[in-house]
Amino acid sequence: MKTAGLSLEQAPPIGLPLRLFLTAPLFLVAAGLLLAAEADVLLVSRWTPAALAATHLVAVGFLGQVMAGALLQILPVLVGAPVPGVRLVATLAHLFLSAGAALLAWGFLGGGGWMLVAGGLVSALGFAVLLGPLAVALTRARGATETVWALRLAAASLATTVVLGLILVVALVGSVRLAALPAWVDVHLAWGLLGWVGVLVLGVGYQVVPMFHVTPEYPRLLRRWLAPLVAGALVVGTLLTAWGAMPGARSAFLIAVAGLALFALSTLVLLQRRERVRVDATLLHWVAAMLSLAAAAVAAAFGASAVLIGVLGLLGAALGLTAGMLLKIVPFLGWFHLQHRQIALGRFDLRVPHMRSFLPETWARVQLVLHLLALGLVLGALAEPRMGWVAGLVLALAALTLELLLVVAAVRYRRVAQRLTSVP
Amino acid sequence: MDRDLDVRALEPPEPLERVLDALADLPVGDRLRVRLRREPFPLYDLLRRMGYGWSGTAAAGSFEVLIWPQDGGRAPGRSG
Numbered sequence: 263m264k265t266a267g268l269s270l271e272q273a274p275p276i277g278l279p280l281r282l283f284l285t286a287p288l289f290l291v292a293a294g295l296l297l298a299a300e301a302d303v304l305l306v307s308r309w310t311p312a313a314l315a316a317t318h319l320v321a322v323g324f325l326g327q328v329m330a331g332a333l334l335q336i337l338p339v340l341v342g343a344p345v346p347g348v349r350l351v352a353t354l355a356h357l358f359l360s361a362g363a364a365l366l367a368w369g370f371l372g373g374g375g376w377m378l379v380a381g382g383l384v385s386a387l388g389f390a391v392l393l394g395p396l397a398v399a400l401t402r403a404r405g406a407t408e409t410v411w412a413l414r415l416a417a418a419s420l421a422t423t424v425v426l427g428l429i430l431v432v433a434l435v436g437s438v439r440l441a442a443l444p445a446w447v448d449v450h451l452a453w454g455l456l457g458w459v460g461v462l463v464l465g466v467g468y469q470v471v472p473m474f475h476v477t478p479e480y481p482r483l484l485r486r487w488l489a490p491l492v493a494g495a496l497v498v499g500t501l502l503t504a505w506g507a508m509p510g511a512r513s514a515f516l517i518a519v520a521g522l523a524l525f526a527l528s529t530l531v532l533l534q535r536r537e538r539v540r541v542d543a544t545l546l547h548w549v550a551a552m553l554s555l556a557a558a559a560v561a562a563a564f565g566a567s568a569v570l571i572g573v574l575g576l577l578g579a580a581l582g583l584t585a586g587m588l589l590k591i592v593p594f595l596g597w598f599h600l601q602h603r604q605i606a607l608g609r610f611d612l613r614v615p616h617m618r619s620f621l622p623e624t625w626a627r628v629q630l631v632l633h634l635l636a637l638g639l640v641l642g643a644l645a646e647p648r649m650g651w652v653a654g655l656v657l658a659l660a661a662l663t664l665e666l667l668l669v670v671a672a673v674r675y676r677r678v679a680q681r682l683t684s685v686p
Numbered sequence: 687m688d689r690d691l692d693v694r695a696l697e698p699p700e701p702l703e704r705v706l707d708a709l710a711d712l713p714v715g716d717r718l719r720v721r722l723r724r725e726p727f728p729l730y731d732l733l734r735r736m737g738y739g740w741s742g743t744a745a746a747g748s749f750e751v752l753i754w755p756q757d758g759g760r761a762p763g764r765s766g
Contacts, residue, residue: 474697537695597699604762605735613710613763616703
């Protein structure tokens with residue numbers, strides 16, 4: 263995935279990924295407000311309706327949409343051709359993932375079984391419109407083999423997560439009987455968090471960590487075997503669950519967790535050895551997220567509560583990392599489109615602002631601090647539920663700050679774009 | 687005279703930004719010698735469209751590109 267292939271002719275119009283990136287943080291705001299409102303019950307157990315609703319707002323509404331926006335950008339680079347019907351794909355993914363996340367949350371919060379079914383189906387449609395072009399791109403993709411393999415495994419994991427989710431929804435409304443329902447929720451969760459999100463982070467990390475933080479490459483052995491190890495462990499865990507061998511399944515899932523922890527530790531070592539001296543919010547988000555991921559793995563190994571592992575893995579690692587990457591991706595896209603438009607229009611009288619000037623770094627750090635504060639408060643609320651409402655509000659505030667930062671970057675892009683197209 | 691620019695410790699897209707800035711401020715008759723971590727494929731396309739000539743050579747662990755105005759040399763923001 264060399265930037266040699268990153269050409270404007272093949273990239274989607276900037277408005278399409280931006281639409282997804284700018285909608286996503288709003289679902290985090292919603293999850294934070296839900297936590298603030300349901301503070302006394304949400305963190306008590308992973309089975310509370312509020313906890314399930316918040317998890318799906320985050321997974322489908324936030325992570326799903328950010329992944330969708332990023333994929334639209336990466337796919338043309340992988341195959342060297344534009345995504346066919348990209349406008350329709352982006353519009354449908356945006357619509358279905360937004361509506362799906364909202365309906366699922368509504369369903370869990372008392373909207374009833376059929377609302378859950380609708381939420382599950384609409385979310386599944388949102389992922390399906392992405393998985394189509396993704397499957398085509400990943401079968402044709404050449405070069406950067408380890409990343410392509412990680413993306414293939416992440417895509418397969420996402421498909422598995424969605425299918426399992428649909429089966430669970432149908433089981434919840436009582437249309438089919440599923441023995442050991444909680445065990446299958448664990449399988450759904452493992453494929454989603456460890457397979458889809460985790461393996462996707464591996465594949466993306468192999469590329470962006472050395473490139474954007476100017477570090478050495480990840481060890482070759484790790485790049486080649488880690489993603490297959492995590493995915494393989496998930497397959498074994500699923501088969502053992504089907505067999506009814508729960509302790510074995512748990513061990514298999516722990517191996518997948520250990521694989522991700524190994525990635526977290528290698529990333530921390532690489533970042534320590536980076537040549538780039540400047541510290542920015544994205545780098546700090548990477549460090550915090552990798553520490554959180556390692557902590558989640560330790561918590562899992564010691565059999566800590568599922569809520570603690572979930573908070574560290576989902577809020578600490580997945581959300582933090584995604585926020586950090588958004589703070590880099592959105593300014594980069596703006597800069598990239600302006601740079602190419604300038605040359606195409608022959609406007610050599612103007613200079614395109616540097617990418618860093620698209621986003622105020624001070625506010626990016628404020629966002630980081632709010633995110634870490636929210637993480638700390640949510641962890642504190644596990645011991646003292648009365649802190650939950652503050653934790654929820656700070657989480658919503660961190661998400662709102664992220665949203666505003668992205669809006670600022672988009673507005674600055676638009677302003678320069680208008681100057682470029684105006685008469686000199 | 688050749689001007690030197692070392693962007694090996696910078697992350698993308700800063701090397702490209704620095705090269706464009708340096709070209710905009712390059713005195714007439716001078717050339718720009720850039721040291722990078724890898725071959726800058728995206729830069730070549732920009733240079734061609736802006737009217738610059740270049741030659742690249744791989745060095746140990748890095749890459750060196752020599753750039754000179756050829757066909758107008760219109761780096762963005764360049765006066766005159």
